[in-house]
Amino acid sequence: MSFQTLPGSSDQGERPWWLFALIAIGLVLTAVIALNDLYAQVFSTVITGVGVTIFVTIAGYCIAIAVGLGIALLGLSRSVALRQAARFYVEVIRGIPVLVLLFYIAFVGAPAFVAAYNWILSPMIEAGYARALMVREVSLMWRAIFALGIGYSPFIAEIFRAGIQSVDKGQIEAAKALGLNGRQRFRLVVFPQAIRVIFPPLSNDFVAMTKDSSLVSVLGVADITQMGKVYASGSFRFFETYSIIACIYLLLTVGLSLMLRGFEKRMRRRYQE
Numbered sequence: 531m532s533f534q535t536l537p538g539s540s541d542q543g544e545r546p547w548w549l550f551a552l553i554a555i556g557l558v559l560t561a562v563i564a565l566n567d568l569y570a571q572v573f574s575t576v577i578t579g580v581g582v583t584i585f586v587t588i589a590g591y592c593i594a595i596a597v598g599l600g601i602a603l604l605g606l607s608r609s610v611a612l613r614q615a616a617r618f619y620v621e622v623i624r625g626i627p628v629l630v631l632l633f634y635i636a637f638v639g640a641p642a643f644v645a646a647y648n649w650i651l652s653p654m655i656e657a658g659y660a661r662a663l664m665v666r667e668v669s670l671m672w673r674a675i676f677a678l679g680i681g682y683s684p685f686i687a688e689i690f691r692a693g694i695q696s697v698d699k700g701q702i703e704a705a706k707a708l709g710l711n712g713r714q715r716f717r718l719v720v721f722p723q724a725i726r727v728i729f730p731p732l733s734n735d736f737v738a739m740t741k742d743s744s745l746v747s748v749l750g751v752a753d754i755t756q757m758g759k760v761y762a763s764g765s766f767r768f769f770e771t772y773s774i775i776a777c778i779y780l781l782l783t784v785g786l787s788l789m790l791r792g793f794e795k796r797m798r799r800r801y802q803e
Contacts, residue, residue: 552784559777572761572774579757580778586675586743586753591736593679598686605691620684628681629745635677636749640668674746682739686732693728694720729797733790737783744779754778 563569605616623631644665654660697720705715747756754775762771 549788552780555777556781563774568767569770569774572758572767572770575761576754576758576771576774576778579752579754580782582671582751583740583743583753583782586671586678586746586751587736587740589675590678590682590743591739593676594682594686594735594739595732597679597683599690601683601687602690602694605687606694616687620687623680624684626681628678628742629748631681632674632677632745632748635680636670636673639676640673641665644668670749671746671751674749674751678739678742678746681742682735685735689728689731689735690724693724696727697723726798729794733787733794736790737786740783740786741779 563573601616601619604612605620607613607616626634644663648655648662651660655662701719701723702715705719710718743753744755746753747759750756758771758775762768765771
């Protein structure tokens with residue numbers, strides 16, 4: 531593989547020295563973990579949270595995509611009320627920090643959901659056909675996942691809106707002339723063209739959510755950061771622990787960025803053929 535074809539290298543053929551530097555750092559870290567028992571112990575403890583971090587990121591992003599697409603379509607609706615409701619949602623949620631939203635959904639939203647659930651099913655609960663739900667039965671991890679999804683949904687909604695509006699209106703009119711209904715126009719004409727505009731910022735948001743997934747540790751969810759916090763608080767090895775955590779997140783985010791850039795380039799070539 532030539533240097534020019536490496537994801538992340540510039541169009542002028544500039545060698546990705548930053549990538550070589552990261553690879554060198556990774557090799558040094560691997561050697562330190564292999565040769566130093568303390569770093570090896572920290573790594574073996576922290577790495578157990580990788581699965582939770584990946585699951586939280588993927589699940590939260592799926593929620594963000596679903597909600598964001600729905601809000602974007604509402605924002606492009608012919609109804610003024612629906613457009614205003616979508617704009618209200620985007621501006622309100624976008625203005626709240628993700629950490630505050632995390633606490634709000636975990637400790638306000640979840641109890642409200644449980645109360646509403648029990649109230650709606652109260653006749654069935656009294657008749658013995660259903661069981662009352664308790665707040666502690668709602669997983670903290672799913673509260674955190676839902677909060678991340680809601681927190682990112684307005685940004686993704688704006689990405690979808692901009693991508694859909696970038697499609698030439700003449701092609702939409704041509705699809706109407708061919709007799710395609712609204713769903714067919716979106717599926718066959720609008721979305722295949724919009725995805726070229728949408729994919730790069732969506733990729734950036736996915737990488738950003740991978741980093742922001744560390745916020746779920748404030749609820750005690752056993753992700754990478756939480757496992758490191760528990761280990762560091764007991765061993766007082768803060769430098770070693772957080773150095774390992776930083777490197778693991780760096781490995782995840784850089785790996786994702788390179789993979790998504792490569793996919794983006796292949797997708798661009800496919801559309802150009």
